[in-house]
Amino acid sequence: MDYLLTDEERMIKDLAYKIAEEKIRPVAAKYDQTEEFPWEAMKVLAQSDLFGIFIPEEYGGMGLKVFPLCLVTEELSRACGGIAVCYAASALGTFPIILFGNEEQKKKYLPDLAGGKRLAAFALTEPEAGSDASAIKTTAKKEGNYYILNGLKHFITNGGEAEVYVVIAMTDKTKGARGASAFIVEKNTPGFSFGKKEDKLGIRASSTRELIFTDCKIPKENLLGKEGMGFIITMKTFDMSRPGVAAQAVGIAQGAFEIALRYAKQRQQFDKPISSFQGIQWMLADMATQIEAARALVYACAREIDNGIKDIAKDSAMAKMFASDVAMKVTTDAVQILGGYGYMRDYPIEKYMRDAKITQIYEGTNQIQRNIIALQLIKEMAK
Template sequence: MNADFDTYRLSDEHEALREAVRALAEKEIAPYAAEVDEQGRYPVEARDALVKAGFHAITIPEEYGGEGADELAGCIVIEEVARACASSSLIPGVNGLGLTPILLSASHELKQQVLPSIASGEAMISYALSEREAGSDAASMKTRARRDGDEWVLNGTKCWITNAGESTWYTVMAVTDPEKKANGISAFVVHKDDPGFEVGPKERKLGINGSPTREIYFSDCRIPADRIIGAEGTGFKTALQTLDHTRPTIGAQAVGIAQGALDVAISYVKERKQFGKHLAEFQGLQFMIADMAMKVEAARQLVYVATSRAERGEANLGFISSAAKCMASDVAMSVTTDAVQLLGGAGYTKDFPVERMMRDAKITQIYEGTNQVQRLVMARALLR
């Protein structure tokens, strides 16, 4: 077996990026994380710091004013920001999600129209697929788009839209031909100033409180005809392709949250004493820490493999992308819960960040496809 093991390690550039993002997150993002959660306010400090450093949408190609980084770099940014503040990690995360359909399927002209404003940081982009009655079953969506001369007219409601109200652009899936079911869905780019577009009130949530989640409404919303992404009827295919690329980014967010909780737990057990000994000297707790770290590292490697394979455009990404998202989010939930346990009563208070991390971790098992759906995707890929 002659495997080239050198290809399986992060490049020096990736390691340098991690250091840079970690330093920025510790200095500019972590100090506001508790307050952002407590007040449920958008993390403007994080946004400004990420934009200034060029980390807010790192995968936009250079020809559109971006950094031109690979998808693994995008995951490292999300992971390191999530280690400090999960809400803030949704700035690069959701930009990536909203951008991916455009990068995959849009015309050069549409890319030119949308991407430079996001690359410069003057605009953000959100992604609108889900509806109240079309969550896991996205193909049953009701939002409609009909052609009217040089415009498309959109009608309907999308829900659970991350960073809605903060974003300028929205990548929206809508039905253009109801007869064709999934093959009658098309993708569009909507601007917040388009007539007939409106943003609803904020959801009250368990976690990620610094990232607003809202409904968005289209009432005879008119957009120019050239804002369709790819050909008519290809939207659902683009949406599924997008998830192959973005599910690992949710995995990266989950890994970051878990790593943040593990770091807090380790420093706590090294300092705190009971029965005249540091907690770190008790074997039962050592085993807990070892298990937590083992899971985090396994999840991280799976996320990196999945995102690298997506970057290379490999076939049959469904299994690996779902596996990375599913495993990493399950790990985040279990590791953050254990971190709260290790800190005991202190872990249950807001004086320490682990209870916030535990609440934030939960959503990673739900959005971009619940982990039950991920297991369905994996099983279908295996049994095809």
């Protein structure tokens, strides 16, 4: 399907495709196995200016927005969902600074993030605060010119590898959700350490880790926005980043589909390629249609954001939920098409199925997405 990309968008997509095919696909299996952080791949993305595409030009970026970011994430995910998420998670950690940072904060952090010299991460989730984000227990207590952070974040993507963290902590517990604030915390700040690195089902190239704050003292200048804005910042950040997760899902689905299609044409059974059997043909047709529908939804949503359309919570939830469900379905079918080979680790396809699963879970589970959609529908009815 032709999405009428501009020359610039096409250029970005082609470059990301090239990087994915030449630099990422060949190492995808290795990182999946070793769970090392893919610094080599991050360096390539940095050198190609891809970390800067969504950062304003005055801070060393390309001044483009969410849609190009989605194009890149999709192309990278076609080759490796794990490496793609390292990239996308840095964008997630950068958005709050772009959206709510003051001039000093932007000047201090964005140029390095745009150049890929440092990676960013966003830290909200805690052991007891997953979908219920208002239950976070990490606290930030103001003392003179500093805030003192205490608490534990977990399942933090890019944890341990990123150098710039945006951390959500309670500045006033009595106010519930309205008592949360967002802080920029740099790696190597005394009192800030890393806990266990998770052993994951999929996206194993990415690092998922605990962040531990023990009387971690940060200058008050590192507060993003104002005290109490923590949840607004979170929501607005997720509104921007959800199409990225959705694009990741589309890319994973597309990558798996291409392998399945190629295999179906090549694999002979009963003296015919299995692609000549209707059972396989219908599976392929359904897979391709679902991917295209998901892509259309994701692109439309990303373009809405870039064109300043407000209230995109519902649309971005729809894109994330639909695309990730498609990714799970398509990758499962792709494994099925490869049959016994598909189940083996020697073939690249089972990895796609493992990588796909997380897209239904993180940045708001698909159940939470449905809540958001339903809530918006009801609100709209009430108008």
